[in-house]
Amino acid sequence: MNSGGRRRRSLWIALPVAAAAALLVVVLATRDSAFERKASSPILGGLAPAVVGTTVAGEPFDLDDWRGRWVVVNFFQSTCVPCIMEHPELVDFDERHSAAGDARIVSVVFDDSVENVREFFAAHGGDWPVVATGARQAAVAYGVTGVPESYLVAPSGVVVWKQLGGVTADGIDDVIDQLSAPS
Amino acid sequence: MSWRTASWIAAVVIAAGAFVYGALDEGPPRTNADRVRALAEDFACPVCAGQSVAESDVPVAREIRRQVAVWVDEGRSDAYIRDQLVAAYDVDIDYNPSGSGITSLVWILPVLAGGGIAAVVVGMLRSDRRPAHDTPQPPTAVRRRRWRNAAVWTVAVVVVAGAAGLLVARSSGSRSTEGSITGEIRVTTRELIFEAQRRLGEGDMEGAIAAYDEALELQPSNAEALTYRGWLTSRRGDLDTAVEYLDDAIAVDPAYPDARLFRAIVALDQGDGSGAASELAVFDSLDPPPYAEELLAQLQVRERVAAARDETALQAVSGLGPAEDRPAFAETALTVAEALAAAEALATRGELLEAVQLVDWVLASQPGEPEALAGRGWLLVRSGDAQLAELGVGYLDEALAADPANAGALVYRALARWQQGDAAAARADLDAFDALQHQPPDLVRLIEAQGLRAAISG
Numbered sequence: 055m056n057s058g059g060r061r062r063r064s065l066w067i068a069l070p071v072a073a074a075a076a077l078l079v080v081v082l083a084t085r086d087s088a089f090e091r092k093a094s095s096p097i098l099g100g101l102a103p104a105v106v107g108t109t110v111a112g113e114p115f116d117l118d119d120w121r122g123r124w125v126v127v128n129f130f131q132s133t134c135v136p137c138i139m140e141h142p143e144l145v146d147f148d149e150r151h152s153a154a155g156d157a158r159i160v161s162v163v164f165d166d167s168v169e170n171v172r173e174f175f176a177a178h179g180g181d182w183p184v185v186a187t188g189a190r191q192a193a194v195a196y197g198v199t200g201v202p203e204s205y206l207v208a209p210s211g212v213v214v215w216k217q218l219g220g221v222t223a224d225g226i227d228d229v230i231d232q233l234s235a236p237s
Numbered sequence: 238m239s240w241r242t243a244s245w246i247a248a249v250v251i252a253a254g255a256f257v258y259g260a261l262d263e264g265p266p267r268t269n270a271d272r273v274r275a276l277a278e279d280f281a282c283p284v285c286a287g288q289s290v291a292e293s294d295v296p297v298a299r300e301i302r303r304q305v306a307v308w309v310d311e312g313r314s315d316a317y318i319r320d321q322l323v324a325a326y327d328v329d330i331d332y333n334p335s336g337s338g339i340t341s342l343v344w345i346l347p348v349l350a351g352g353g354i355a356a357v358v359v360g361m362l363r364s365d366r367r368p369a370h371d372t373p374q375p376p377t378a379v380r381r382r383r384w385r386n387a388a389v390w391t392v393a394v395v396v397v398a399g400a401a402g403l404l405v406a407r408s409s410g411s412r413s414t415e416g417s418i419t420g421e422i423r424v425t426t427r428e429l430i431f432e433a434q435r436r437l438g439e440g441d442m443e444g445a446i447a448a449y450d451e452a453l454e455l456q457p458s459n460a461e462a463l464t465y466r467g468w469l470t471s472r473r474g475d476l477d478t479a480v481e482y483l484d485d486a487i488a489v490d491p492a493y494p495d496a497r498l499f500r501a502i503v504a505l506d507q508g509d510g511s512g513a514a515s516e517l518a519v520f521d522s523l524d525p526p527p528y529a530e531e532l533l534a535q536l537q538v539r540e541r542v543a544a545a546r547d548e549t550a551l552q553a554v555s556g557l558g559p560a561e562d563r564p565a566f567a568e569t570a571l572t573v574a575e576a577l578a579a580a581e582a583l584a585t586r587g588e589l590l591e592a593v594q595l596v597d598w599v600l601a602s603q604p605g606e607p608e609a610l611a612g613r614g615w616l617l618v619r620s621g622d623a624q625l626a627e628l629g630v631g632y633l634d635e636a637l638a639a640d641p642a643n644a645g646a647l648v649y650r651a652l653a654r655w656q657q658g659d660a661a662a663a664r665a666d667l668d669a670f671d672a673l674q675h676q677p678p679d680l681v682r683l684i685e686a687q688g689l690r691a692a693i694s695g
Contacts, residue, residue: 096327103325112522131296165296168491169515187491194304197325199283199297 095197095205095216102127102207103195105160107188110168110175115183117160117207124157124230125207126221129198131166132174137202140220141178147223148182157230158182163189164201208233268454269309276305276315280322280330289332303488306458426456433465442469460490468499471506479503494525502538510545517542521678539682547582554579560594567602577612584616592616610636611646618653626653644673648680652687660693667693 097103105117105127117125128144130137144159151157159182163171168186175184185192196205199218206215206229215229277291282298290298290305301322308318322330433448446469452462467482480503486496501516517538520529533539553575557563566576576599583592596613603609610632617629630653636646651666667689670676684690 094327096324165300167487167515167519169518190300190304190488191307193297193300195321195325197283197327198300199326 095213097196097205097213098216100213101211102205102213103192105162105185105188105192107185107192109183110163110171110186111183113183115160115185115188118211120158120160121211122209123155124151124209126157126159126226127192127196127205127207128159128161128221129164129193129196129201129203130161131164131201132170133166134201136220138174138178140202140222141174141180143220143222144182145179147221147226148180150223150227157226160185162192164193164198206230269306270454270457272309272315273302273306273457276309276318277302279319279332281332283326283330300488303458303485307489310456310458426452426459426462429455430459430462430465433462437465437469442472445469458489460486460493460496463489464493464496464499467496467503471499471503476503476507480507491519492523494520494523494529497523498525498529498533498538501542502536505538505541505545508545510542510549513538513542514546539679543581543679544585547578547585550575550578551582554595560591560598563598565602566599573599573603573606573608577608580612580616589616589620605635605639607636607640607643607646610639611643611649614646614653615649618649618656626656629653630657641669642673644670644675644677644680647673648684651693652683652689655689655693663689663693 102117102125105115107115109115117127126144126147130141132138144161147157148159159180161180161182161184163184163186171184171186196203202220204217204221204226205213206217206226208214214233217225274291278289280290280301282288282290282293282295282301284295284297285293288298290301292298305318308321319331429448429452433445433452436442436444436448446466449462449466449469452459453466456462463482463486467479467486470482471479480500483496483500483503486493487500490496497516497520501513501520504510504513504516525533550571553571554563557569576595580592580595583589583595593613593616596609596616599609600606600613614629614632614636617625617632620626620629630650633646633650633653636643637650640646647666647670651663651670654660654663654666667684670680670684
């Protein structure tokens with residue numbers, strides 16, 4: 055075979071391989087990084103997944119009953135240090151809004167015992183519902199990967215914000231203010 | 238190569254392929270547990286590097302596995318479970334990406350690449366063959382015969398391959414005329430648990446374990462099977478594995494009293510007194526059935542839990558140093574309940590004076606603390622000494638003055654009054670206790686153990 059034929063054959067082989075490789079590079083380059091995907095969430099912008107169950111106080115709980123308020127859905131564990139560190143901030147946030155009733159917190163137990171959680175709240179304060187039964191379904195529905203992890207649900211019932219790690223009362227209020235501001 | 242030879246080769250290849258596939262393929266999952274395992278292997282642990290949900294033991298993977306088990310037992314389809322997990326964790330969790338959107342490229346790219354390369358290879362081969370322009374065309378009759386032969390051999394290949402498939406299906410399956418259309422599930426989970434209980438009643442622990450295992454194969458999130466599998470495992474001495482079963486049972490049904498009871502007993506066996514106390518407290522809040530109470534009494538679980546709790550508290554107090562060098566109670570991290578538990582441990586050892594001194598140490602920091610006053614009063618009342626008992630009633634009076642609804646003080650004073658022969662006063666305290674919104678179970682048991690109600694009813 056002459057050199058022109060070999061070149062043409064090499065070109066035929068190289069073209070599809072190069073096209074496939076280029077397509078792969080484009081796909082990878084235009085996707086979010088792993089960290090960005092983790093900080094994001096497919097449930098953001100959608101209707102909040104259900105949080106239905108029984109609290110550690112034995113009361114029934116349904117997130118839908120709180121439609122019309124801002125709700126912080128906080129996944130936590132009593133032995134996790136960042137959870138202990140963020141707890142005073144949640145207490146502060148709850149105190150700021152308890153009188154007006156415009157924003158509330160619901161904590162959801164993640165891989166922990168009811169007794170530990172009771173002791174945790176007795177020691178660290180906080181007087182909001184803590185869902186124990188039904189907590190696992192909620193954690194999986196929200197795509198929780200670790201604790202603490204919090205989601206802000208708007209009065210419309212849509213998940214508008216996600217926080218990996220501890221929250222602050224000011225931080226949540228800032229988000230609410232920004233989203234409540236007239237456009 | 239002639240059409241005949243090519244067709245026979247094709248038939249042999251297809252038949253052999255079908256037999257190999259039949260031999261190697263495990264087929265669809267036969268039980269729910271198989272399905273849970275298969276599904277867990279199909280999803281990536283969201284926080285691990287290169288581990289599936291089935292492989293990882295981080296909390297989030299455990300929670301996903303448990304939820305998958307619940308979905309499977311509810312009869313949800315694989316597609317439903319996949320949709321739920323992808324909706325929550327995004328497509329990255331799915332090891333088998335869907336055929337839509339950007340992820341479809343994962344399937345399309347290899348096909349495109351393979352097709353492109355194949356086209357190139359075919360093109361190269363064809364370009365190497367010189368067209369034989371001078372070869373005479375065969376007559377029409379010959380071409381027709383070739384087409385007919387080709388059609389006949391194609392049908393033959395399909396028939397052989399189909400027969401091979403049927404043979405594979407027969408050799409892989411074993412459904413009899415009485416078998417169900419869905420396979421070989423002979424009995425329900427309920428029947429298997431009943432079978433396990435029957436075997437247990439006969440003392441056949443291994444048979445019972447096997448029946449529970451079979452039940453869990455059918456329904457991995459069955460709280461009863463998990464609980465009793467865990468309990469039997471603990472009786473065989475494998476406490477760590479028992480804890481895994483029992484924790485799974487509690488995760489599935491936190492309100493199942495048997496799981497709480499067995500978890501408390503296993504915690505005791507592991508030397509974890511506070512863990513046992515926690516589980517027992519939950520057990521008490523669940524309105525447990527009578528047989529569970531009987532088992533509790535038989536194994537003296539409450540006594541062991543109380544003793545373990547008291548000893549742990551006493552160790553914490555002892556860790557503060559000798560009584561004379563101890564910092565003020567308010568400066569320690571101890572709670573009043575822990576200090577009273579430590580005093581109880583001392584009283585149980587017969588060291589009444591040290592017990593009273595310990596409570597006085599608490600009262601020095603918190604003079605009007607009702608629980609401490611009630612605890613001090615009770616230590617004196619049960620000393621057996623009439624004078625000390627009268628002194629104890631004084632402390633109980635103080636406790637009730639500070640907190641009229643103090644359950645312990647009401648019961649202790651009722652017992653003291655009864656011992657002193659004042660049945661009417663004892664009855665009044667008992668009535669006040671009964672009128673409380675919540676009666677602590679340990680005090681209810683104390684009243685029963687002392688026979689107080691029967692004694693003052695006349």
